[in-house]
Amino acid sequence: MRLTMDTLRFCGPILFALAVWEGCSHLGLVSPILVPPPSAVFANILRLMHSDDGEMPVLLSHTLISFGRIFAGYGLAAVLCTGLGLLMGINRTIDAFFNPIITVLMPIPTLAWVPIVILWLGMSNATIIFVIFLAGMFPIIYNSAAGVRGISKKQLWAAEIMGATHHKIFFKVLLPGALPQIITGHILAVSNGWRALVGAEMLAGSGWGLGYMIFDARTFMDTETVYSGIVMIALLGLLIEKGLFSPLQHYTIERWGTVRAG
Amino acid sequence: MTHDHSSSGIGASATAKLSVTHVSKGFSSVNGQVVKAIGDANLSIAEGEFAAFIGPSGCGKSTLLYMIAGFERPTSGTVAMNGHSIDRPRPDRGIVFQEYVLFPWLTVEGNIRFGLDVQNRRDAVSDERVRHLISVVGLTGFENAYPHTLSGGMQQRVAIARALAYDPEVLLMDEPFGALDAQTKRRLINDFIRVWEESRKTVVFVTHSVEEALLLADKVYLFSARPSTIKQVFEVNLPRPRDITAPQFIELEKALLESLDEEVSKMMA
Ligand SMILES: Nc1ncnc2c1ncn2[C@@H]1O[C@H](COP(=O)(O)OP(=O)(O)OP(=O)(O)O)[C@@H](O)[C@H]1O
Ligand SMILES: [Mg+2]
Numbered sequence: 002m003r004l005t006m007d008t009l010r011f012c013g014p015i016l017f018a019l020a021v022w023e024g025c026s027h028l029g030l031v032s033p034i035l036v037p038p039p040s041a042v043f044a045n046i047l048r049l050m051h052s053d054d055g056e057m058p059v060l061l062s063h064t065l066i067s068f069g070r071i072f073a074g075y076g077l078a079a080v081l082c083t084g085l086g087l088l089m090g091i092n093r094t095i096d097a098f099f100n101p102i103i104t105v106l107m108p109i110p111t112l113a114w115v116p117i118v119i120l121w122l123g124m125s126n127a128t129i130i131f132v133i134f135l136a137g138m139f140p141i142i143y144n145s146a147a148g149v150r151g152i153s154k155k156q157l158w159a160a161e162i163m164g165a166t167h168h169k170i171f172f173k174v175l176l177p178g179a180l181p182q183i184i185t186g187h188i189l190a191v192s193n194g195w196r197a198l199v200g201a202e203m204l205a206g207s208g209w210g211l212g213y214m215i216f217d218a219r220t221f222m223d224t225e226t227v228y229s230g231i232v233m234i235a236l237l238g239l240l241i242e243k244g245l246f247s248p249l250q251h252y253t254i255e256r257w258g259t260v261r262a263g
Numbered sequence: 264m265t266h267d268h269s270s271s272g273i274g275a276s277a278t279a280k281l282s283v284t285h286v287s288k289g290f291s292s293v294n295g296q297v298v299k300a301i302g303d304a305n306l307s308i309a310e311g312e313f314a315a316f317i318g319p320s321g322c323g324k325s326t327l328l329y330m331i332a333g334f335e336r337p338t339s340g341t342v343a344m345n346g347h348s349i350d351r352p353r354p355d356r357g358i359v360f361q362e363y364v365l366f367p368w369l370t371v372e373g374n375i376r377f378g379l380d381v382q383n384r385r386d387a388v389s390d391e392r393v394r395h396l397i398s399v400v401g402l403t404g405f406e407n408a409y410p411h412t413l414s415g416g417m418q419q420r421v422a423i424a425r426a427l428a429y430d431p432e433v434l435l436m437d438e439p440f441g442a443l444d445a446q447t448k449r450r451l452i453n454d455f456i457r458v459w460e461e462s463r464k465t466v467v468f469v470t471h472s473v474e475e476a477l478l479l480a481d482k483v484y485l486f487s488a489r490p491s492t493i494k495q496v497f498e499v500n501l502p503r504p505r506d507i508t509a510p511q512f513i514e515l516e517k518a519l520l521e522s523l524d525e526e527v528s529k530m531m532a
Contacts, residue, residue: 155364158334163378163429164354173381177368257367258411 037225042232045225060214064233067198067211070126071237074133075187075194082141082190083183087175089142090149103142111136111193112200119205129201129210136197137190144186148179181254188246195238279307279343280465281331281433286340287490288326300326302490304340308465308482315476316469317523318486318494319530324469325437331467332358332435344433354378357426361438363418365410371421372397372406378429389428396424399458416447423455433465441471452478456503473519477512478505485522488529495522 019039025031026038033041049060089096114135115128122128152175160174176183202212211230218226254260288301300323308314316324329335330342333352342349344356357378365374375396379389397403400420410418419439426434440448452475459466470476476483477499487494497519501511 153364155360155362156366158329158332158352159358159360159364159425160366160377160381162332162334162352162354162356162358163381163425165377165381169381173377174366177366180368253368257409259367 034222034224037228041225042228046229046232049226049229060229060233063209063211063214063230064237066209067202067234068237070129070202070210071133071191071194071198071241074130074198075137075191077130077134078137078141078190078194079187082138083145083186086142086145086183086186087149087171087179090146090179091171091175096146099142103139107139107143111197112204115201115204124205124207126207128205129198132197132201132205133194136193137187140189140193141183141186144182144189145179148182148186149175151182152178177253177257178259181260184246184250184254188242191241191246192238195234199234278309280310280312280345281308281467282341282343282346283307283327283331284341284343286327286330286337286342288323288330288335289338299490301337301492303492304486306484306493306496308467311463311465313459313466313479313481314468315480315483316467316486317471317473317476317483317519318491319488319523319527320471321530322486322489322491322526324486328435328437328467328469331433332356354382354429355431356433356435357429357431359419359422359426359434359436359439361441363410363415363422363442365418365421365425367410370407370409371402371413374410374421375424375428377425382429384429392430393428396428396458399454399461400424401454414447416443416451419443419451420454423458427458427462427464430462431464433467436466436468438469438471440475448475453504455479460503473516473523474507477515477519478507483519485519486526488526494526 022036023038023040026033026036046060050058052058085099089099111132115132118128118131118135122131156174156178157170160170165173198210199212199215202210203216206213206216211233215227215230218224218230250260283304283306286301286304287299289297289299291297300321304323304327306314316327318324326335327342330337331344331349333349333356336350366377369377372393375393376385376389379385379393397406400423402417402420402424405413405417410421413421419442423439440451443451456479466479468476468479480499483497483499484493485495485497486492497515499505499515501509505512507513507516
């Protein structure tokens with residue numbers, strides 16, 4: 002019951018916006034080529050999701066490949082950079098070393114790296130995954146470090162006087178204490194990852210991926226497929242948010258009251 | 264009932280549970296100036312003594328408590344427990360802060376167990392101890408609640424149980440009832456006296472309230488204005504639970520308030 006109410010509340014405004022868009026299309030207020038009506042886009046998605054010869058439907062292939070790249074690039078950033086960020090928050094020397102490097106690199110738009118990464122790794126999957134990794138790196142490091150620094154001195158003192166070793170303080174105090182910010186970093190990493198993915202697939206696309214599909218369809222003025230790609234990206238983003246981050250937040254920081262429940 | 268305590272010999276007493284000998288503490292501020300918080304503090308607290316620290320705001324009560332905890336080091340002098348100089352926080356001491364400082368990601372029981380858990384002391388005895396503590400501090404039924412769902416008074420009960428659960432020799436409390444309303448405070452003080460009488464641990468209790476100090480402590484250490492020394496020690500030889508309307512209580516209260524006011528006005532000057 003609660004779930005259906007939440008779903009309604011979430012989908013209502015989106016459905017409303019789609020209905021307005023549909024109406025504008027039918028009234029001839031917008032060009033059906035540049036802004037095709039949602040019904041045409043969804044029909045196109047169904048068409049692209051259909052396959053006669055038993056092979057995987059093209060849209061599904063593009064989607065799975067993009068999803069896999071996000072998974073690999075973000076996963077790599079999650080594993081390597083969360084730890085580094087936490088260490089920077091804990092240890093002054095580590096922070097003093099990495100902080101200047103990160104400060105210099107952070108403002109560079111991820112896509113500026115693509116040509117260089119193509120030179121290193123070629124027009125390959127590895128290039129795209131690496132670019133997604135780069136996109137996720139900074140938000141994760143920055144937020145994890147800030148999360149640790151935000152933990153109060155007294156909380157650490159309390160743990161210490163009760164006999165917690167460094168190792169136990171890390172897992173029982175620093176990690177859960179920094180979790181709200183760690184999660185923020187990860188959410189930003191994934192959304193930055195999507196942006197980087199689409200750009201990288203356009204520049205280094207090896208024939209597959211939603212970014213490549215959008216780019217390719219544009220050259221044929223196939224705007225319905227362009228929009229289909231955009232819709233799939235939105236749906237995947239939603240899937241990750243509702244399937245991964247929402248439950249994670251629900252069972253941790255919302256339950257603990259360290260953030261307000263949404 | 265009061266005596267002057269500015270001589271240094273007492274602080275070095277060999278039988279003391281805690282001894283503070285010629286301790287000074289300065290902090291360097293942002294502009295490089297050194298603020299001398301504690302000038303020359305000397306005191307000794309006996310095993311099983313309930314000691315209260317009182318003094319003007321900013322005179323260094325918390326600072327001295329944190330040095331006893333091992334969180335801070337004195338600029339000069341020594342702070343010792345059982346005759347050994349205190350070098351770092353250890354679980355032979357427990358701390359309760361004014362702001363509770365619970366771990367929000369742990370339940371009430373998880374918080375109370377924290378010390379036992381990190382010391383790998385999970386057995387039938389410690390389980391029983393935790394259960395008993397939860398009941399004496401009045402938290403039965405709330406074992407699985409998260410701290411943010413509790414009132415301030417209940418959170419402070421959790422903090423007190425957490426500090427006692429692993430059975431430290433000394434309990435350090437920094438204005439533990441300072442953030443609570445008068446009603447809650449009175450109930451918590453009464454409950455705390457009961458809990459304390461079960462174990463009669465050595466307690467160092469920082470407070471702003473003369474009444475609180477006289478309700479709880481065996482000895483009240485009055486800090487002078489900054490850079491502070493221990494100006495006076497008041498012994499409270501009254502049986503607990505104490506009656507705030509008893510003539511001896513009122514007499515002590517008056518003497519303590521007078522002496523305290525003198526230091527507060529020096530601080531303002
Ligand atoms: N970490 C610190 N850095 C700089 N100055 C400090 C620090 N800690 C305490 N002080 C200074 O030392 C003095 C004593 O502080 P302390 O907190 O011990 O006082 P207090 O007696 O506990 O006061 P209150 O009753 O208001 O809690 C104050 O002047 C304070 O500004
Ligand atoms: Mg204080």
